[in-house]
Amino acid sequence: MSELAEILTPCILSRGIPAWFEGIKAIQYAKKYSNSNEMADSEQSYEVGDFQNVEEVIAYFKEEAGDVKADWVDIMKRNAPDVLRQYGNLRTSILKDGIVPRKLKELVLVGINVAERYEKGIALHVNSAKKLGASDQ
DSSP states (O other), X not given: OHHXXXXXXXXXXXXXXXXXXXXXXXXXXXXXXXXXXSOSSOOOOOOOOOOOSHHHHHHHHHHHTTSOOOHHHHHHHHXXXXXXXXXXXXXXXXXXXXXXXXXXXXXXXXXXXXXXXXXXXXXXXXXXXXXXXXXXX
């Protein structure tokens, strides 16, 4: 169950905590009806990213997006710079290799963005997954 809980964490980045909670409820439901004795809590420890300032976060986002900076980054920088810094730390923490490799997490984000028909997100996460070894297949 720990692997399933971790695979759902990219939902936090794309669709927020409520989407993650819905996934956790589904895991709990499956556990209840499968008579699984596996622990639901992960032994995986998550380290918070270490961005110290907004410029580091912006450089990270640009690198991740192929030197393209999204408009929302400028809006956050101007209006909520500490939130932007913390979001960068959250993102790196969620997307790092853990029980589930980052490549699979990127593919989950591709699926989320396809479902939402968000073309920029699809392109971003397809490119990231390919950098990590995913193929068109």
